[in-house]
Structure formats: C-alpha cells, structure tokens
Amino acid sequence: MTEEMLEDFTRQFIEAQQVPEVTFTWQGGEPTLLGIDFFRKALAFQKKFCGGKKVGNAFQTNGTRLNDEWCRFFHDHHILVGISLDGPEHIHDHYRKNHSGEGSFKKVMKGIELLHRHRVDFNTLSCVHDYGARFGLEIYRFLKQTGSGYMQFLPIAERKALHPDAGELTLVTNDYLGETMVTDWSVGARDYGKFLIAVFDDWIRHDVAKYFVQIFDATLAGWVGEMPGICVFNETCGNSLALEHNGDLYSCDHFVYPGKLLGNILDKPLLEMVKSKSQFDFGLDKRNKLPSFCIRCEFRFACHGECPKHRFIKSPEGEMGLNYLCEGYRMFFKHVFPYMDFMAGELKNKRAPANVMNWIKKRENQVVKPDTPERNDPCPCGSGRKFKYCCMGKPI
Numbered sequence: 001m002t003e004e005m006l007e008d009f010t011r012q013f014i015e016a017q018q019v020p021e022v023t024f025t026w027q028g029g030e031p032t033l034l035g036i037d038f039f040r041k042a043l044a045f046q047k048k049f050c051g052g053k054k055v056g057n058a059f060q061t062n063g064t065r066l067n068d069e070w071c072r073f074f075h076d077h078h079i080l081v082g083i084s085l086d087g088p089e090h091i092h093d094h095y096r097k098n099h100s101g102e103g104s105f106k107k108v109m110k111g112i113e114l115l116h117r118h119r120v121d122f123n124t125l126s127c128v129h130d131y132g133a134r135f136g137l138e139i140y141r142f143l144k145q146t147g148s149g150y151m152q153f154l155p156i157a158e159r160k161a162l163h164p165d166a167g168e169l170t171l172v173t174n175d176y177l178g179e180t181m182v183t184d185w186s187v188g189a190r191d192y193g194k195f196l197i198a199v200f201d202d203w204i205r206h207d208v209a210k211y212f213v214q215i216f217d218a219t220l221a222g223w224v225g226e227m228p229g230i231c232v233f234n235e236t237c238g239n240s241l242a243l244e245h246n247g248d249l250y251s252c253d254h255f256v257y258p259g260k261l262l263g264n265i266l267d268k269p270l271l272e273m274v275k276s277k278s279q280f281d282f283g284l285d286k287r288n289k290l291p292s293f294c295i296r297c298e299f300r301f302a303c304h305g306e307c308p309k310h311r312f313i314k315s316p317e318g319e320m321g322l323n324y325l326c327e328g329y330r331m332f333f334k335h336v337f338p339y340m341d342f343m344a345g346e347l348k349n350k351r352a353p354a355n356v357m358n359w360i361k362k363r364e365n366q367v368v369k370p371d372t373p374e375r376n377d378p379c380p381c382g383s384g385r386k387f388k389y390c391c392m393g394k395p396i
Contacts, residue, residue: 001034001245003041005266009243010045012270014053022053027060027253036073043077058082060125062096063111064104071118081122083112085146087139091132095185112146123150130156130184133191136198144211152214153199155192157310157324158183173257174312174321182324193328197335204339209354209378219333222302223340224347232307238283241274249273251282254309291319294326299333352378 001009014022024046026039039057046055059074060082074081085108086092093103115122124143126132132139143151159180160170172180187195196215203213218228231240231252241262242253249270251260260282262273273279286308293315294305305311306323315322323329339360343353373380379390 001038005245005247006038006042007045009247009265009270010042011049012265014046014049014051014055016271016274017053020053021056022050023056023058025058025060030062030065031059032061032065032070036069039073056080060084061111062104062108064107066111066114068114068118071114071120074115074120075118079120081115081120082152083108083115083122083124083148084127085112085124085143085148086126086129086132087135088142091135091139094131095127095129109146116147122148123152124148125152125154128153128155128187128192128195130187130191133187133195136195137202140199140202140213144207148211150212150214153196155187155310155325155328157186159312169257173255173259174309176312180312187325189325189328190331191328192325193331196328196332200332200336200339204336205357205360208343208357209352216336219302219336220340220343220347220353223344225301228302233302233304235287235304236283237286237308238279241279251279254307255282289321291315291317291321293317293319293322297330299330302333303329352380354378354380 010024013024024042026042031039043057046057057077057079058081059079061084063083063085073079084096086094086096089103089105092105092108096104098104112122124146126139126143140151158171159176160183161168161172161176162179162181164170164172164178171183172178199213200216203211203216214230218230218233221228222233228234231237238251240252240254242250242256243265244250244256247264247266249262249265250256251262262268262276262279265273286305289308289311290300290305294300294303297303303323306325306329310324311321313322313324313326314320339356342359343356346353346355373387375386375388375392377387379385379387379392381391
C-alpha cells in the first residue's frame with residue numbers, strides 16, 4: 001500500500017464511522033513484511049484524522065519476524081496482537097512450512113517469548129484442519145501454557161475446482177457450479193464437532209472466566225439473546241469488509257473474489273460502497289438464503305447457518321446451501337445445551353456464569369470445596385469486578 005493510499009484510506013475510514021472509538025485491523029499476507037515505518041506512518045495519519053475519536057489497532061501476524069523493536073512498538077502503542085499458532089510443534093508445522101519445507105513453530109515461539117518480555121497483550125488464532133482436529137485437548141492445554149488468554153479456532157473448509165478454466169481460481173466460492181471436491185486439508189464436519197466438544201469439556205470444568213474461547217462466548221451470547229460478537233453467528237452479515245493494498249474493497253474477507261468487488265476507494269467513497277445496495281443484499285442473503293432445514297433447526301438462534309463461505313452442500317431434502325460444517329455444529333450445540341442453559345440462568349439472575357464449574361462437580365457427585373479465587377479472578381459474588389477489588393478478605 002502506498003503512503004498516499006494509506007492516508008486516503010485512514011481519513012475515509014475514520015470519517016465514515018459515527019462512533020467514539022475506531023479500530024484498524026491489520027492482516028495480510030504477513031503485515032510485518034511492510035516494516036515498522038509503514039505502521040508509524042499509519043498511526044501518524046490516525047492522529048491527524050481522528051477528530052477527537054479514540055483510535056485503536058489490532059495486528060494479526062504469524063509471529064516469525066517479531067523482534068524487540070516490533071514488540072516495543074506494540075507495547076508503546078497499546079496494539080493488540082493476534083498470533084497464528086495451530087498448536088504444539090507437530091500440529092503447527094504439519095502445514096505451516098516455509099519454501100524449504102521447514103516448519104515455523106520455533107520462530108513463532110521465540111516471537112511469543114518476546115511478546116511476554118515486552119508485556120504485549122496477545123491472543124491466538126488456530127486453524128483447525130484435517131490433522132489438528134484430532135488433538136483438541138492437546139491444542140487447548142498447549143495454548144494455555146503459552147499464555148494465550150483468548151483463543152479463536154478457525155475451521156478450514158475449502159473446495160477446489162476439478163476442471164477450472166484458464167485464468168480461473170482453483171479454490172472456489174460457495175456458489176461455484178462446476179465440479180468440485182473438498183480439499184485434503186479441510187476438517188471434516190464431525191471431526192470439527194468432536195474437536196469443539198473436547199475443548200469445551202475441559203474449559204467448562206476448569207476455566208470459565210479464566211480463559212476465553214471465542215466460539216464459547218459467542219454461543220453463550222446466542223443463548224441469552226445477545227449479539228454473538230462474531231460475524232459467522234450473526235443473523236445477517238456484511239460488516240467485515242476487506243481492503244486490499246491497491247484500494248480495492250471487497251464485501252468480506254472470506255469473499256475476496258472478483259464477483260464480490262465493490263469498487264476502489266480512489267474511484268468511490270468508502271462509505272458509499274459500504275452502504276451500497278450490493279453490500280446490503282450481500283448481508284441479507286445470509287438470512288434470506290437459508291435452506292428450509294436451517295430454518296426449522298432448533299439451533300438456528302445460535303448458528304444462523306454460520307458463514308456463507310461454507311454453505312456448499314445439500315440438505316437432507318436435497319436443497320442447496322447447507323453449511324458443510326452443519327453436522328459438527330449440531331453435535332456441539334446438543335452437547336453444550338445443559339451447560340449453556342445453566343450459565344444463561346446465572347446471567348439472568350445476575351450471578352457469575354463461572355458458577356457452572358461447581359454445578360458440574362455437584363452433578364458428577366464430586367466433593368465440592370469452596371474455591372478461593374486468585375487476586376485477579378472474577379469475584380464469586382457475581383459483581384463483575386476482580387476479586388481483589390471486591391470481596392477479597394471477606395468470608396466466601
């Protein structure tokens with residue numbers, strides 16, 4: 001991205017949002033390849049055009065090129081860092097290799113060590129593919145050991161065209177009509193469901209309010225009728241647009257395909273494209289094109305058909321547009337139903353959802369001893385404050 005493009009985008013992005021706080025999310029490719037000076041310029045432009053708004057930044061990186069200078073930059077500017085880390089070495093390096101065939105795990109772990117040294121907040125994004133799906137519990141416990149307090153698990157589900165025409169992409173969208181097959185590295189639907197259940201069963205017994213798993217938070221939000229916080233579980237979509245280095249704007253970062261190009265910010269104002277009819281229709285299609293099987297589903301409130309990118313199989317009635325991962329999600333939602341019901345009830349009664357851990361112990365006939373929270377744990381009284389600022393020192 002040129003400096004001129006960066007300045008124009010920064011101005012338009014901030015001006016288009018009528019909210020007090022604006023967040024820029026940087027991802028790639030690998031954004032560190034641009035060098036720190038690019039992002040120093042980005043922050044300078046943000047300061048120039050902020051107009052009194054608070055501006056934040058999030059940065060998604062594979063972690064292999066982090067050094068002391070990068071980490072000081074992240075720390076000094078309060079930038080939240082997302083690290084792409086698929087699990088322990090044998091899982092991470094299964095697909096994340098360089099051109100020489102070497103895995104990147106050791107470099108990533110050195111990057112995480114530097115983030116800790118410089119006291120930089122980070123979370124992790126883990127791809128769940130055909131190999132990693134077998135090791136849900138191992139991955140979860142490993143990520144906790146790295147210091148990741150917030151985890152995202154991204155299912156890999158892609159199709160490729162068997163006979164693409166010259167110049168056509170090999171990996172295709174959900175509405176491609178030619179002959180296709182699911183890629184070898186894609187996770188199976190049932191395998192993804194088993195993966196989520198394995199992680200959930202450990203988290204729900206030990207780690208509620210201590211570690212945060214994005215899909216579990218989103219599921220609980222759905223259970224209490226709140227917005228889930230991630231686009232794939234929203235009823236409609238269209239708010240996760242992607243801007244390329246040349247100013248091209250696409251409907252979604254899952255749909256950076258020619259058919260979803262909205263235009264270029266040098267030719268059309270950013271806000272005009274975001275509010276265009278084509279983008280409005282794109283967002284509504286997520287709801288309006290659900291197959292009947294989804295509309296009747298008892299878990300529609302929690303899932304809403306998940307991401308349209310994955311809607312490329314037929315329903316049991318033969319209707320197109322069912323989500324490839326549907327079977328796995330249904331397995332997961334059925335499994336978590338009683339736990340989500342309990343936590344939703346606790347929230348309704350202004351108590352801490354973390355009480356579910358003792359509830360499980362009682363259900364499973366274990367001896368329950370009052371847990372003494374750590375200083376920075378949520379207070380068990382349900383106030384939402386940290387223990388040290390609330391009931392610490394009082395009888396529990």
